[in-house]
Amino acid sequence: MTHSAASPHPSHPEQALDTADRVVGSDLTARSVAFDAEEQGALAALGVEGEVVVGRQASLWGDAWRRLVRNRLAVIGMIVVVTFIVLAILAPLLAPYDESEVVDVRLARYHPSWTWPLGLDRNGRDIFSRLLYGARVSLMVGVVSYIIVLAIAIPIGSLAGYYGGFVDNVLMRGVDIIFTIPQVLLVLMVVNWRGPGLTNIFLAIGLIGWVTEARLIRGQMLLLREQEYVKASRVAGAKAPYIIFRHLLPNSLTPIIVAATFGIPAAIFTEAAISFVGVGIRPPQASWGQMVGEASRPSDIQTDPHMLIFPVIAIGLTMLGFTFLGDGLRDALDPKGNE
């Protein structure tokens, strides 16, 4: 066991159990963490507390980047994700039509052709343009909801992890309770309460999604606060906020980044799922999930499958891209995976 290797992704047995609760899709972290936990146990048995961090920050990121681009799947994932982001940002420039613009109502359900490469939907709107605008919605949901998630999770996770004791107990019991209800159901309920629309979807995903990340950050804090350099800092008279912002959070950055590469697609998926069942984004605004929902009437699937195929592929491809990238990032940032 090479405990002297730099590990920016240390773990804690309790966190392993916590993160193991994550549902499919974002459960990668769970897996890596669960194994880390075993190693951690072994370390504890050897009387080694925590892990020693060697090397400068710059070389860590440099190494990570080199490892990332050597991983073929991660590069594919990166290309998919970058393409998705660029298309989403440039949507208004690239799209031949507006998202709600009806090209020609008499040509509704027109199959793919040279004029309209992906065809027209049931209302005669250009599917290609709607997909581009849908990417915009997905990207915004991913980014904005995740910012809300972090804005809630970082303070709560830090406080619970750093102070422990009563605060920790109360917060984590609350988190446990929220965890019992499937997250998508809660998001559905919150959107139902706040009404449809993009802002409410941000809010709903943010208000529900912080739970997982708060647990992760708490686990990090629990582990890091026992490290020598943190003790040294405390002995030298540093106050809690200084220690949290100067030492604990920067050292939790890599697991947070890895969690983000799974949290962002999870948010994108959640929006697609709730829009698919008709609770999220309402037409004529375009969203991939809503396009799937609209095109999925049994009679339409037989006669006009093109309305369904393209948004389904768009969601699938985006999820795949993020997973490849996330897998690669985790391996690249975790030197233990370095053969």
Next chain:
Amino acid sequence: MLRYAIHRSLWFIPTLLGMTAVTFIIMQLTPGSPFSPSAANGITPEMIAALEHKYGLDKPIYERFGLYVWHSLQSDFGVSYQYRPQEVRDIIARSFPISLQLGTMATALAVLVGMSLGVMAAVNQNGVVDYISVTSAILFYSMPNFVMGFLLILTFAVWLPHHGIDIGLRVSGWEGPRDWILPTIALAAAPLATLARYTRSSMIDVIRSDYVRTARAKGLAERKVVLKHVLKNALIPVVTLIGPIFAAVATGSFFVEQVFNIPGMGKYYVQSMQTKDQPMILAVTLIFGIFLALMNLLVDIAYGLIDPRIRY
């Protein structure tokens, strides 16, 4: 162990109460009562007041919460606003077995196939089986289940019949085995892939361990090494995944039921969302929550029994 089991079971009660409270409060905050769209059907404010009184909506919130908990304990979840005069209890009694059947089949498929694939991949590490299962696992487990469902529908109901191949699988309804296969696959795909990957890496960890090296060194047959030493120890951590897998399957069934038009709880849940059928929403959320909490409880206790290293 017994103490742990009791302690863990007692936590069940506050968890359930908390869960009920969270759901109840969100539902109370949700504007609009089922009686408000009144202009068209000519309901007067007095009638609304009478109706609200009849359903107990005019009492203060804590009283309603207490009453709700009290009634739910007697499995009385009230009358569905949407399907009046049907009781929520009866709708759930009808739809829950369908969801349960779908979920059980999907879990069984995921566990059996996922674990076997993982074991086979680890034993033939870097072989053909390994390569195929790792690649398909990564494709499957990033695919949302409703996307998976539609890909299956497009393949088996559009693409194959278009080429003159019809293997007789149906994509809508829940009548018999021909309807069951595709939804089960759609729901099982992601957990199956997760289990396969997890089992594989767990196996490889154990294969590299010292006691397995010792077992080989003393001349044990490879078959015996795998069956007696590797498998037993490698599958223990996999058990922790069963809880999250139940959760994934349960949540996933909401969307898969929608995709394949299956009259399970998920389909009713989505409809109740759209019609503000509060008793239905509350009851379905609660039953899912109880079910998942119960499963997690069992998995936790089972884990303690299986792994003698764990002491509570």
